[in-house]
Structures are given as structure tokens and as C-alpha cells.
Amino acid sequence: MLNVIGLTGGYGDKKIVKDVSFTVNKGSILGILGPNGSGKSTLMKLISGVLPAESGEVQIEGSSISTFPPKQLARKMAVLPQLHTHSFAHTVRETVSLGRYPHQEGWFSSWSAEDERAVLEAMSLMDIRHYEKTQIDQMSGGEQQRVFVAQALAQDAGILLLDEPTNHLDINHQKELLDTIKKQAIEKELTIVSIFHDINLASMYCDQLLLLDKGSVVRIGEPHEVVREKDIKSVYKTRISNHPHPELPKPQITLLPGVKNKIATHQICAEDFEISNGMVLYRSATPLKTVSSAVVNAGSGWFRNFMNRHVDASYNVDDSVQEMTDFIEKSGLKTTDTVGMMTAVQTQDAIVKEYESLFGSVVIAVTAGVGNGVDVSKAVERSVRVGTINTWILVNGVLSNEAFIQAMITATEAKTKALQVREVRDPLTGTIATGTSTDSCLVAATQQGESLPYAGPITELGKLIGVGVFECTIKALDLYELAKAKNL
Ligand SMILES: Nc1ncnc2c1ncn2[C@@H]1O[C@H](COP(=O)(O)OP(=O)(O)OP(=O)(O)O)[C@@H](O)[C@H]1O
Numbered sequence: 001m002l003n004v005i006g007l008t009g010g011y012g013d014k015k016i017v018k019d020v021s022f023t024v025n026k027g028s029i030l031g032i033l034g035p036n037g038s039g040k041s042t043l044m045k046l047i048s049g050v051l052p053a054e055s056g057e058v059q060i061e062g063s064s065i066s067t068f069p070p071k072q073l074a075r076k077m078a079v080l081p082q083l084h085t086h087s088f089a090h091t092v093r094e095t096v097s098l099g100r101y102p103h104q105e106g107w108f109s110s111w112s113a114e115d116e117r118a119v120l121e122a123m124s125l126m127d128i129r130h131y132e133k134t135q136i137d138q139m140s141g142g143e144q145q146r147v148f149v150a151q152a153l154a155q156d157a158g159i160l161l162l163d164e165p166t167n168h169l170d171i172n173h174q175k176e177l178l179d180t181i182k183k184q185a186i187e188k189e190l191t192i193v194s195i196f197h198d199i200n201l202a203s204m205y206c207d208q209l210l211l212l213d214k215g216s217v218v219r220i221g222e223p224h225e226v227v228r229e230k231d232i233k234s235v236y237k238t239r240i241s242n243h244p245h246p247e248l249p250k251p252q253i254t255l256l257p258g259v260k261n262k263i264a265t266h267q268i269c270a271e272d273f274e275i276s277n278g279m280v281l282y283r284s285a286t287p288l289k290t291v292s293s294a295v296v297n298a299g300s301g302w303f304r305n306f307m308n309r310h311v312d313a314s315y316n317v318d319d320s321v322q323e324m325t326d327f328i329e330k331s332g333l334k335t336t337d338t339v340g341m342m343t344a345v346q347t348q349d350a351i352v353k354e355y356e357s358l359f360g361s362v363v364i365a366v367t368a369g370v371g372n373g374v375d376v377s378k379a380v381e382r383s384v385r386v387g388t389i390n391t392w393i394l395v396n397g398v399l400s401n402e403a404f405i406q407a408m409i410t411a412t413e414a415k416t417k418a419l420q421v422r423e424v425r426d427p428l429t430g431t432i433a434t435g436t437s438t439d440s441c442l443v444a445a446t447q448q449g450e451s452l453p454y455a456g457p458i459t460e461l462g463k464l465i466g467v468g469v470f471e472c473t474i475k476a477l478d479l480y481e482l483a484k485a486k487n488l
Pocket residue numbers: 011014016034035036037038039040041042043
């Protein structure tokens with residue numbers, strides 16, 4: 001366990017680090033964040049004892065580091081400094097072997113089997129064994145960085161202090177190195193303190209983060225307590241947005257550029273929808289921010305093309321996503337720029353209508369087939385039959401994340417109300433259907449013009465969506481019934 005208590009220090013009478021305290025337990029990683037010049041490297045120097053502290057103390061297992069002779073301290077604490085100057089051209093093996101100096105009685109006079117094992121293991125961990133005989137001054141910056149990390153690992157110390165260990169590394173080597181360090185922390189119960197410039201990497205790999213500004217601690221805690229939009233913005237003096245990691249409960253940030261590409265203003269209009277018996281297609285001049293449950297590109301993203309494709313009632317392929325992807329590409333559109341849905345309904349019966357209000361306008365597009373009507377409150381084993389209601393809500397305005405979700409809720413409620421009014425029934429239970437078992441919904445917005453933070457039924461936007469989806473679904477259901485009657 002490493003204990004840093006009220007550590008203060010700097011250079012001459014220049015106080016750089018002010019009253020920093022924290023504890024790092026065995027097996028865990030503390031990441032130090034902060035802008036250039038905030039004192040991160042100076043804090044590391046104070047912790048390692050390279051720079052004497054003006055006040056405060058650093059303790060290892062309860063004992064002050066000042067009580068350890070240098071070699072004993074080096075057996076307990078290994079340091080990877082930020083800058084590596086090497087006057088001699090050593091080979092990789094020689095450089096990594098230097099990490100064993102605290103374990104030597106005299107210079108390499110007592111090279112033991114344990115020394116050999118530690119050096120080989122460290123080289124393997126950093127994937128540099130094949131460079132063993134290479135001179136480090138003939139290696140790239142990233143390769144050299146891995147050699148110096150291996151040197152620190154070869155030291156076999158319980159505490160590792162790392163100053164930007166991922167410096168110079170490509171994304172795969174960053175991940176490999178941090179995976180290795182994390183694994184070492186867990187398996188060997190190492191205590192690790194590491195400086196990071198990359199906030200997202202720090203959040204992913206560290207158990208605790210410490211945000212430093214002008215030498216003082218702004219915040220310390222778990223990543224979700226430290227990677228907060230407000231603090232990061234004010235400390236780094238830059239605009240960022242905070243969002244969740246797709247797989248881990250660790251916050252991530254995205255930089256928001258100060259200068260944006262010039263984007264043409266774009267207005268979504270109902271008359272720009274291309275409706276044929278093969279599909280409903282809307283092509284936007286600018287990408288729209290989109291949330292959907294489509295077949296291709298479900299979830300959230302920015303897309304220009306929106307396709308609701310007609311498929312035959314007998315459509316049955318193993319990999320519908322791949323088949324739909326191929327179809328989009330064959331249509332001359334890019335899958336990376338297109339959201340794709342499917343329906344067995346005649347797409348020429350799609351209802352597309354524009355609804356205007358003071359804030360701007362919304363275009364609603366619905367295709368509805370209800371041979372597959374389902375009362376969602378009745379859990380019944382059922383086979384999937386043809387019939388889908390696809391609902392699009394395209395908004396001229398700037399939607400918040402909350403508004404995207406509220407728009408989906410409002411649209412779903414309006415759709416369900418339309419099914420109730422038209423008395424569409426679940427063929428299995430005989431009760432009023434709430435939807436079909438394969439419905440899709442899409443909300444997209446230009447993110448230009450009026451800011452629309454909410455889309456519940458109490459708001460102007462929510463009212464347009466509610467009325468619009470209800471009316472369009474009713475009309476689409478009526479056309480579906482007409483088409484069905486014609487085919488009988
Ligand atoms: N040897 C030194 N003598 C005097 N001042 C120094 C010395 N080293 C650093 N400083 C000063 O201390 C302050 C903090 O520097 P430090 O290197 O600790 O910051 P940092 O947060 O690690 O920065 P970076 O992100 O740029 O690496 C800076 O203002 C710097 O100029």
C-alpha cells in the first residue's frame with residue numbers, strides 16, 4: 001500500500017505540488033490526470049523521492065520512504081520516467097537488465113537465475129524478446145518505450161510509478177501495454193500510480209483517478225467521480241462531452257472541436273421522400289443525428305440515407321443484416337451512411353406527412369401492416385408472421401438525448417392509440433394489439449435551428465409527434481386494410 005500524505009514541493013522556492021494526499025491499495029491503479037504543467041511529473045518525482053519534499057510524507061506499508069536506503073527503496077518502487085536519455089547505446093537485453101540493479105550485490109557480479117527469469121519475463125510481457133540484441137538507439141520511439149516499461153517490470157518492485165507509459169505507442173500497443181500492467185497489478189498485487197494524457201484510457205484502466213490543476217487536487221475518486229464534464233472542461237479549458245463506454249461502466253469523453261466544417265443548412269420536407277413500390281427512401285443533404293431500431297445501423301449515429309425497403313411476405317434469410325447491407329450497397333448507397341429497415345407492406349402505401357409548429361417542423365413517415373398484431377401485455381408463444389409498423393420521426397431542430405428518448409416514447413404511445421382506435425387485435429389472444437412483434441422506430445434530427453430539449457406530450461414537439469404518428473398510423477392502417485381487401 002502506498003500512502004501519500006500532504007505532499008508539497010517543487011524546485012527551489014517554486015512550489016509546484018501543493019498538499020496532495022491519496023492512498024493506493026495493492027492490486028489497484030491510480031491514474032494522475034491534469035493539463036500540461038499542472039505538476040504531474042513533479043508529483044511523481046516527489047513520490048519516488050528523486051525530488052525532496054518540502055513537507056508531507058510518502059509511506060510504503062506505513063513506513064516513510066526516507067527511512068529506506070536507496071537500493072532497498074528501489075526494490076520496493078520502480079519508476080518509469082517521462083523522458084529517457086541514454087548516453088550509451090545499450091542492447092534491449094542490457095537495458096532491461098539494468099532494472100535488476102537493486103537486486104545486485106555488485107554490478108552484475110551476482111547475476112542469479114531469478115535475475116534471468118525476471119528479465120526474460122519482462123521482455124516477454126512487453127513483446128520485445130525478438131529485439132533482445134538490438135541497440136535501443138536503433139529502435140522507434142514506441143519500441144523504446146516498451147523496453148523501458150520492461151526495465152521497470154524487471155525490477156520486480158511492489159510499487160510501479162509510470163509517467164505516461166503509453167507515450168509513442170500505437171493504439172494496439174497502448175491496449176497491450178495497459179492490459180499487461182493491469183494483469184500484473186491484479187496477479188502480482190502491484191500498487192501502480194501512472195500519469196495519463198489520455199483521459200479515456202485512464203478511465204478504462206484505472207481504479208481511481210486524481211485530477212491535478214496548478215499542483216492541487218481538484219478531484220480524486222473512481223473514474224465516474226472524476227471524469228465529469230464540468231471539471232474536465234474547467235481544468236483543461238476545453239469543450240468536451242461525456243458519454244458511457246459501450247462495454248464498461250467507465251465514462252469516456254469526446255472533444256468538441258472549436259472549429260466546425262461548414263455545413264449547409266438543411267430542411268427536411270415530406271415532398272423530398274422518394275416513395276416507390278420497392279422502398280421509401282429519404283436522402284438528406286446533411287447527416288442527421290439518428291436513434292433507431294432498424295435492421296442496419298440500429299442504435300445511434302449520424303446518417304444521410306433512410307431506407308424502408310419492401311420485402312416479399314415469404315422473405316426468410318439467415319442473415320438479414322448482411323442481406324440488407326448488400327441490398328443497400330447494390331442500390332448505390334453506402335452502408336456507413338444509411339439506416340435500413342424492412343417491411344412486407346406495400347411501400348407505395350407509406351404515409352409521409354409534415355407537421356408544422358412555431359418552433360419548426362416534423363416529418364412523420366409510417367408503413368403499417370398488422371397481420372402480426374401483438375398484445376404485448378400477454379406473454380404467449382407465437383410464431384413470427386408478416387406485419388410490421390415502421391415509424392419515422394424526422395425533426396427540423398436540435399434534439400437533446402432526452403428528447404430522442406421521449407420522442408420514441410411519445411411515438412410508441414401514439415401508435416398504440418391508433419391500433420386501439422382501429423381495434424386491431426392480437427389474433428392469438430383476441431385482445432387489442434399494442435403493436436406488432438417486429439415494429440421499428442426511428443427518430444432523426446437535423447441538429448440545426450431551434451433547440452428542443454424535450455419531446456414529451458407536454459411540449460410543442462411532443463404534441464406534433466403524438467398527433468402526427470397517430471394520424472399517419474391510422475391512415476397507414478386503413479390503406480393496409482384496403483390492400484388486404486383487394487387481395488382477397
Ligand atoms: N527542473 C525544473 N526546474 C524548475 N521548474 C520546473 C522543473 N521541471 C518542471 N518545472 C516546472 O514545474 C511545473 C510543472 O511541471 P511538470 O513537468 O511537473 O508538469 P506536468 O503536469 O508533468 O506537465 P506535462 O503534462 O507537460 O508533462 C511547470 O511549470 C514546469 O515549468
